[in-house]
Amino acid sequence: MGNLVIVRHGESQWNRDNRFTGWADIDLTENGIQQARNAGRALADAGFHFDLAITSMLKRTIRSQWLILEEMDAMYTPIISHWRLNERHYGALTGQSRAETIARFGEEQVWRWRRGFDSRPPLMDAADARAPWLEKRYQGIPQSALPLGESLQETVERVRIVWDEVIAPVLRQGKDVIISSHGNSQRALVKLLEDMPDEEVARFGVPNSVPLIYKLDSELRVLDRSSMDIPHPEVSTIL
Numbered sequence: 052m053g054n055l056v057i058v059r060h061g062e063s064q065w066n067r068d069n070r071f072t073g074w075a076d077i078d079l080t081e082n083g084i085q086q087a088r089n090a091g092r093a094l095a096d097a098g099f100h101f102d103l104a105i106t107s108m109l110k111r112t113i114r115s116q117w118l119i120l121e122e123m124d125a126m127y128t129p130i131i132s133h134w135r136l137n138e139r140h141y142g143a144l145t146g147q148s149r150a151e152t153i154a155r156f157g158e159e160q161v162w163r164w165r166r167g168f169d170s171r172p173p174l175m176d177a178a179d180a181r182a183p184w185l186e187k188r189y190q191g192i193p194q195s196a197l198p199l200g201e202s203l204q205e206t207v208e209r210v211r212i213v214w215d216e217v218i219a220p221v222l223r224q225g226k227d228v229i230i231s232s233h234g235n236s237q238r239a240l241v242k243l244l245e246d247m248p249d250e251e252v253a254r255f256g257v258p259n260s261v262p263l264i265y266k267l268d269s270e271l272r273v274l275d276r277s278s279m280d281i282p283h284p285e286v287s288t289i290l
Contacts, residue, residue: 054227055218055244055265056099057237060115061086062259069149071172073141074183076109086260086281087115091122093279094229094262102226104128105218107136107233108188115260116231128229134189134197135213138233142200143173145181167202168249174200203235203253210239219271237263244273 061083065072079087104120106112113132120126144152144164152161163170175182176199183189183197198205221228232240234257242252244265266275 052267056229057263060111071141071144087118090260091119095123101229104130106231108134112231139206139235140198168253169204171202207239
């Protein structure tokens, strides 16, 4: 079967500031740009070639994917951007810092929202100007399908649809796929691929711009999972 590589985007401005980002369209820092380039060079050096690249609808994954493909001298690679690969929607917490949120709700509650599999944060108000259905990029998607806040469990279920309808059929054709992901959309993919227990996947570490490589059999069962050793500094992030 084809290779599947999943890479979380480079450090974003709100990763650096330790803020809940979710569906806010926050760009990469200079450090994040370099991280993505480093990932691309490592993949090129390892001999990877991709038939299809897939991103979310948010610029931090799109730009990371461009930078990776540029370093691989493969910017001709077809790219699909799909909203179901967006980061988990953090609802009313969007934009808040970890310190602000802990001060307001307490560390135990914030920990449950961050790392509980089925814990949903407070929802964003439907009248909020940041509601997804008010954005041009999501026009044509039924309002009822767009979240105002999600648990990781709910994120897994929306990622399951793009896996079944888009990603898995391409892999079954023997094609190589790279996905530029977010922390929680990557956890969702890991959950779907490995049937990882709920609490384990909620705590699964997803560093910025470190390629996660899957070898799959003809039934898309995992034969091997490995991470590349990328020489760039780790980023402290709550997401």
